[in-house]
Amino acid sequence: MAVTAYTGHVTPGGVPGVHELARLVVTKASVGGSRDNNVYVLRDRFTGDELLIDAAAEPSRVLALCGEGPLRYVVTTHRHPDHWGALAEVVAATGAVTVAHAADAPAIPVPTAQVAQDGDRLHFGDVTVELIHLAGHTPGGLAVLYDDPTGPPHLWTGDSLFPGGVGKTRSAADFTSLLDDVERRLFDRLPDETWVYPGHGDDTTIGAERPHLAEWRARGW
Template sequence: MAARVDHLVTSGTFSLDGGTWDVDNNVWIVGDDTEAVVIDAPHDAAAIKAALGTRTLRAVLCTHAHDDHVGAAPALAAATGATVLLHPDDLPLWQLTHPDEAPDGELTDGQTITVAGTDLRVLHTPGHAPGAVCLYAPALSTVFTGDTLFQGGPGATGRSFSDFPTIVDSIRDRLLTLPSDTVVRTGHGDSTTIGAEAPHLAEWIERGH
């Protein structure tokens, strides 16, 4: 059976730089009836585990280490035996949420993770966070962008560890070069496509100045 994408939304808070906000997060599960990976583990490990059902969870792939994306990662890993993987440039953010435990391994640019016969290619896309990554699945015509690219533009860059010119470079060089029909599955909110977002690059740059 080919890999499929399942979708779950969890709700909680995001905290950084002394502020806290209510957020709804997308959780993406990629796999088949036997095995899967989870892309981001926010807020509620039990809900994510329930959505997995009887499938073996191979890994929790963290698009970045803001607390609303990794808060439940250690608990989910402990409950399932999965490994937690994060780009090492985001360790300072990870340690704000989980100071006493480290991820199990690293995500590196160009790395390929295979689940249910489907390849996910790691694209390092800093800007929203130093170690932000997107996960591109060519066979599914899908890229999981975390908080790097949303419907309507780049992720936020107004807080610590973020940088607007860097996120624009990441989107232009790593994402907008993907096929236009690639579905963009985001960390929050609705999905979009590369083709829908690409024409607006100049507008985003102007808006950011």
């Protein structure tokens, strides 16, 4: 059977995309119907250990994506309900450790077992990821960085960075905070070939978005 190349495009209820890296296998699916929330299962291909980013909706489908795991962590990128709608059921079924940033954890009704700060690292199997705090879309937004030792970095940005701009903010101060954090903690640090997986919609790269930073700041969104 021919293997479909990973493009980063998935549709609600459609076939998941599978991005095969040397050590990590990334499965992306869209759940929640019209909300088109992306969920990501990161699996160490040699040990089977997994980390889930955003148990957004459709718990039975999310659990099917995880398979037999073991699922070690569920990272919730931010407090908005469309990103944790399936969290309680997934945790009850797997015993995974819940992770969220300290500023957003109190607003997530499923208890956060591991309260995160910027720079914290999570280990599953022989894979390590870093948590990066991005404040603005919500106070406690998190990105997840896998600095692949065999290739370019891979970055999951929740609703903080998308193709074409940063996430929605409610005030000029929040916008400035988010763009400042995205510019300093992502663009100033990561190379152009960094693959970016957002909380909704298609993937992008740091290089594709970098030329537009000044444009985003000037337009204010």
